Amino acid sequence: MNEVIIIYALTLLLAWPLGRYIAGVYSGETGMGGRVFLPVENGLYSLCGIDPGQPMTWQGYGRALLKFHLMLGLLIFGLLMAQGLLFLNPDGIGGMSWDLSLHTAVSFLTNTNQQHYSGQASLSYLAHTFGIVTLQVVTPAAGMATLFAILRTIFGGRDARTGGSPEARVSVGNFYQDLTRAIVRVMLPLAAVAALLLASQGVPSTYEGAQTVQPLDSNVAMEQQEIPVGPVAPMVAIKQLGTNGGGWYGANSAVPLENPTPLSNLVETVSIVLIPAALVFALGFFTGRRRLAQVVMGVMVVMSVGLASVAIWQENMPNAAFSSLAAEGPNLEGKEVRFGATATALWGSWTTQTSNGSVNGMHDSFNPIGGMVPIMDMFINVIFGGVGVGLIGFLLFLLLAAFLGSLMIGRAPEIAGKPLETREIKLVCIALLLQPLLILGFSAVTLAFPGLTGNSNPGYHGISQVIYEYTSAFANNGSGFEGLNDNSIWWNITCAVNLILGRFIPMLAPLAIAASLASKRTAPEGRGSLSLDTGTFGLMTLAVIVMFTLLSFMPVLILGPIAEAMATIH
Amino acid sequence: MTTHNADDQAVTSASWLSALRAAVVFVLLCGGLYPLLITGVGGLLFPHESTGSLITADGQPVGSELVGQPFSAPEYFHGRPSAAGYDPTAVGGSNWAPSNPDLRARAKEDSQAIQEHEGIGSDRIPVDLIAASGSGIDPHISPEAARIQAPRIAQARDMPVNQVEALIERQVQGPTWGIFGQPRVNVLKINLALDGKDWRK
Numbered sequence: 001m002n003e004v005i006i007i008y009a010l011t012l013l014l015a016w017p018l019g020r021y022i023a024g025v026y027s028g029e030t031g032m033g034g035r036v037f038l039p040v041e042n043g044l045y046s047l048c049g050i051d052p053g054q055p056m057t058w059q060g061y062g063r064a065l066l067k068f069h070l071m072l073g074l075l076i077f078g079l080l081m082a083q084g085l086l087f088l089n090p091d092g093i094g095g096m097s098w099d100l101s102l103h104t105a106v107s108f109l110t111n112t113n114q115q116h117y118s119g120q121a122s123l124s125y126l127a128h129t130f131g132i133v134t135l136q137v138v139t140p141a142a143g144m145a146t147l148f149a150i151l152r153t154i155f156g157g158r159d160a161r162t163g164g165s166p167e168a169r170v171s172v173g174n175f176y177q178d179l180t181r182a183i184v185r186v187m188l189p190l191a192a193v194a195a196l197l198l199a200s201q202g203v204p205s206t207y208e209g210a211q212t213v214q215p216l217d218s219n220v221a222m223e224q225q226e227i228p229v230g231p232v233a234p235m236v237a238i239k240q241l242g243t244n245g246g247g248w249y250g251a252n253s254a255v256p257l258e259n260p261t262p263l264s265n266l267v268e269t270v271s272i273v274l275i276p277a278a279l280v281f282a283l284g285f286f287t288g289r290r291r292l293a294q295v296v297m298g299v300m301v302v303m304s305v306g307l308a309s310v311a312i313w314q315e316n317m318p319n320a321a322f323s324s325l326a327a328e329g330p331n332l333e334g335k336e337v338r339f340g341a342t343a344t345a346l347w348g349s350w351t352t353q354t355s356n357g358s359v360n361g362m363h364d365s366f367n368p369i370g371g372m373v374p375i376m377d378m379f380i381n382v383i384f385g386g387v388g389v390g391l392i393g394f395l396l397f398l399l400l401a402a403f404l405g406s407l408m409i410g411r412a413p414e415i416a417g418k419p420l421e422t423r424e425i426k427l428v429c430i431a432l433l434l435q436p437l438l439i440l441g442f443s444a445v446t447l448a449f450p451g452l453t454g455n456s457n458p459g460y461h462g463i464s465q466v467i468y469e470y471t472s473a474f475a476n477n478g479s480g481f482e483g484l485n486d487n488s489i490w491w492n493i494t495c496a497v498n499l500i501l502g503r504f505i506p507m508l509a510p511l512a513i514a515a516s517l518a519s520k521r522t523a524p525e526g527r528g529s530l531s532l533d534t535g536t537f538g539l540m541t542l543a544v545i546v547m548f549t550l551l552s553f554m555p556v557l558i559l560g561p562i563a564e565a566m567a568t569i570h
Numbered sequence: 571m572t573t574h575n576a577d578d579q580a581v582t583s584a585s586w587l588s589a590l591r592a593a594v595v596f597v598l599l600c601g602g603l604y605p606l607l608i609t610g611v612g613g614l615l616f617p618h619e620s621t622g623s624l625i626t627a628d629g630q631p632v633g634s635e636l637v638g639q640p641f642s643a644p645e646y647f648h649g650r651p652s653a654a655g656y657d658p659t660a661v662g663g664s665n666w667a668p669s670n671p672d673l674r675a676r677a678k679e680d681s682q683a684i685q686e687h688e689g690i691g692s693d694r695i696p697v698d699l700i701a702a703s704g705s706g707i708d709p710h711i712s713p714e715a716a717r718i719q720a721p722r723i724a725q726a727r728d729m730p731v732n733q734v735e736a737l738i739e740r741q742v743q744g745p746t747w748g749i750f751g752q753p754r755v756n757v758l759k760i761n762l763a764l765d766g767k768d769w770r771k
Contacts, residue, residue: 003749044599048592067589075593121659134601176592183596188604195608202619202636205612210659211622213631216761219643227634227658229622234608251661254704256636257622262751321666321673322697325681329697333673334663337650337698337710340752344704361704362663371667461667483665564669 004312004346008305011270012277018190019281025185026148026178026286037185044180052180055171058515061149062508064175065142069109072138076131077105080123089124090209091228096122103492108132110503111139111386113239113246113357113478114469114495116487120228120249125207132246133235137187138179140242140275143388144186145178146507147279148286150392153514155287155416170518172511186275187242195237197267202260203236204229232258240271243386245357245478253347253360254336265339265347265360272350272358276384279391291533296394298535299542303383307373308349314370315345320568331370334362345370352377355386357478364457364465364481368568371481372561375468378475379549381435386476389503392510397548398532399428399513401541406530414529418517427516431509436552438501439470442494443556446470452490456483460567464560469495474502618771625758627767633758635771638709641761644687645726647711647719649757650698651680654706663704677701688718710754713742723764737763 045052056064079086080101084094096104100116107114113136117123123132149172199205211227232248236258239246253259253268280300284293319331330341339347344361351358352374363374377383382393403420406413413420443466446452455462465481472479473495480486486495523529531537613620623635633639640656641648649656653664666673680700681692688695696715716738724731741760745751762769 006749044595047595049588050592064589067586068592071586071589071593072597075597118661120661129605130597130601132601133605134597137600137604138596176588183600188600191604192608196612196615199608199612199616199620202623204622205609205616205620207609208621211624211631211634213624213633215639216632216758216765217639217641217643217646220640222640222656225633225637225639225656225658227622227624227637231605231609233612233620234605237608249658249661249705251663251705254663255658255661256638256705256707256709257634257658260623260636262746266750318697319673319701320668321670322677322700325677325692326695326697326700327693331668332698332701333668334665334702334704336704336708337712337754338708338751343751359704362665364665364667365663365673367668456665457667457670459669461669464667481665482662483667564667568669 001342003343004308007266007269007346011273014270015274015277016281018274018278020285022144022186022278023282023285025181026152026282033185041180041184044184045176048176050176052174052177054174056174057170058153058172058511061172061175062511065146066504068175068179069142072135073105073109076108076135077101079131080104080127083124083127086124086126088126088129088207090207091124093122093124099489099492100487103496106496106499107478108135108244108246109139110476110499111143111242111244111355111389112473112476112499112503113244114473114480114499115246115478116492118250119247125230128235128248129231133238136235136238136242136244136246137183137191140244140387141179141182141187143386143392143507144182144279145175145388146511147388147392148178149173149175150395150510150514151283151286153511153518154395155289170515172515187238190241190275191234191238194241194267194271195233198236198264199233201264201267202257203233203264204257205231205233207231227257229257236268237271239358240268240356241275243272243276243354243356243390245351247358251362252358254334254362256336256338259360262338262343265343268358268360269343269347269350272347272354272356273384275387276354276390279388283391289533295533295535295538296391296398299538299545300383300394302542303380303545304349304353307353307377307383308346311345311349311366311370311373312342314367314373315341317367319365319367331365331367334365336361348374349377351479352477353383353385355381355390355475355477357472359479362482363468363479364483368461368561368565371464372557374479375464375471375557375561376549378471378477379553380545381475382545389476389507393506396428396431396506396510397541397545399424400432401537401544402530402532403428404544405537405540409530411530414523415517415532417522417524417529418520419523423516424513427509427513431506432548434501434505435474438498439467439474440556442470442498443467446490446494452488454485454488454491456485460560460564464564467556467560470498473498476503623771625762625769625771627762627769632762632767632769635756635759636709638707639758641757644722646761646764647716647723647755647757649711650708651676651700651702652706652708653702656707658707661706663706664702688722690718694718709756709758711757713738713753713755716741716755716760727764
């Protein structure tokens with residue numbers, strides 16, 4: 001229990017100064033390392049042939065983002081298929097099939113890191129570093145870039161050009177400048193520190209091939225034990241910090257080589273929430289609306305603590321399958337002794353509240369209601385959320401709450417002095433309703449043809465496995481009820497569709513909304529306007545999020561985890 | 571840089587060519603330079619940890635501090651059930667849900683085997699001994715799971731039980747700073763100690 005409180009407190013304490021720093025980075029402050037980083041950034045700009053000072057409209061920004069992602073995706077798709085023929089492959093691993101390469105490239109390109117393969121056996125060092133690590137650094141940076149483009153456009157930060165100009169001419173910033181700053185000043189320095197901390201705890205960092213040892217007990221059938229190593233530490237650090245989640249080893253951070261000690265577990269757990277939480281504080285510093293940031297943080301922490309408590313309580317209850325077979329104890333199936341049930345349940349909650357998706361225990365073997373928490377976290381997907389995109393998603397709910405709240409008190413709907421009209425609300429609805437439509441639609445089709453599912457568990461839990469997979473894909477989370485046999489053409493293709501739509505539409509629709517708002521005349525915020533930075537409005541937003549989620553997904557929760565829980569009570 | 575030419579300039583800055591150049595540059599920076607630098611520094615600062623935390627006895631690599639091994643001989647401490655057969659190239663858990671009859675069947679088999687080997691009732695079996703780990707190579711068991719194995723090991727090795735029990739208490743690793751993690755015993759290390767092997771990092 002103390003462990004949980006300390007980890008929450010430590011994370012928020014670290015997130016506060018980091019948020020201040022990130023806000024400084026995007027306000028163009030040269031202090032705080034700017035003199036070191038600026039020459040690096042300028043070098044990168046000239047290598048890429050980019051003028052970072054060129055403003056972009058929201059369409060230009062979106063096009064730059066999509067073209068850049070498409071190029072990265074093609075490069076890495078090719079790399080995955082050809083890895084068997086290339087260098088840095090000491091363990092002689094062959095290329096991937098086309099559909100698995102496609103799913104893997106898309107999955108990492110969308111900051112999801114859903115893995116339909118087992119890393120230590122399926123990827124060469126070249127594919128792991130140049131392919132996977134690259135995307136794990138770049139995609140959270142793209143999320144952060146888009147977030148600041150939206151914030152400066154809605155709330156009028158440094159670069160916003162507002163004041164009654166047509167939407168098509170509103171500058172939202174420069175994509176490559178926003179991206180490069182996030183990579184050079186935030187992602188890489190933080191990852192370097194975390195990687196060295198992890199290396200000190202025993203996470204491998206070498207380019208040598210696998211180790212072979214001879215087991216001690218000659219009584220067992222195993223004659224040799226092969227221990228895969230590699231440049232694991234730099235990958236695990238960025239995997240945790242960038243809400244990526246895709247690990248070096250198949251069982252992710254449950255594997256002692258990826259997460260060796262309680263201290264490495266502490267570093268990795270804090271890293272899950274650190275940047276998403278810092279961005280909420282950065283919202284306050286960047287826009288000057290500190291109270292709004294406090295309200296947003298308050299709503300997120302309430303949801304986070306509430307759901308994590310349920311998971312921790314449930315996982316400390318016995319596993320129903322073990323009753324009368326052992327002394328009463330917590331549910332340790334799929335969990336590691338060095339972490340125990342509480343630290344694993346906390347991780348399971350945070351990793352799904354942030355779209356991280358790494359695990360230090362197997363969610364498939366959680367108790368039914370304990371396993372429902374990660375699914376609910378991913379339905380909501382804005383409790384902290386992915387780097388950048390989490391807060392973008394929260395802003396959508398904020399707009400919806402402002403719209404509903406204004407109507408409830410009989411005012412014309414507005415936010416930050418800008419009227420909320422049909423175009424904005426239509427875009428909000430498209431971005432929000434796409435989620436239940438895709439998740440429930442694909443799940444229904446897959447469940448209708450049992451040959452497609454590849455379940456490893458019978459009954460209600462089989463339904464949960466399918467729902468979990470599509471939810472995880474759309475939420476760009478990447479964790480799974482991993483028993484699912486998901487490396488099939490059906491799963492690879494349908495998940496890829498969910499991954500792309502779940503990433504780019506909830507990212508670009510808010511950018512369009514921001515530009516649309518910025519093109520409108522600002523009315524001064526007065527006594528008649530709805531104030532966003534009050535506890536009441538926080539409660540209103542919380543209620544909107546909870547109701548939206550329950551209305552969309554309650555029936556399917558009943559069919560899956562709740563039915564399973566009822567069935568295991570004797 | 572005025573509002574009105576924002577659109578024209580955006581076209582050049584968002585060209586396909588700069589997208590391709592940026593993609594290549596960031597692949598080299600984030601996928602090449604960053605891991606190379608960290609791996610180099612990590613290997614230099616932590617030579618033992620960086621290559622898998624191997625331990626050697628009599629000059630032979632006998633395992634990794636971080637990777638559990640299968641044990642079945644009566645004179646050794648036994649680890650947890652593993653869905654991966656303690657093969658680090660096939661790591662993973664059972665991924666069986668509590669409602670899955672296969673899980674109940676496996677746990678029953680393990681529980682009965684332990685009751686037989688250790689001569690105790692099911693109510694004394696610590697749950698980690700019948701629950702498969704998440705990694706399949708969990709190197710640890712709980713201190714209680716080590717204690718219930720002491721009488722069998724003492725008998726198999728023809729040594730006093732309290733000597734085995736004293737060894738266990740010496741090998742128990744508590745939570746870090748009294749807060750983080752769970753008390754545990756590293757199965758490979760305690761078995762090496764039982765054999766009187768002088769292992770080193």
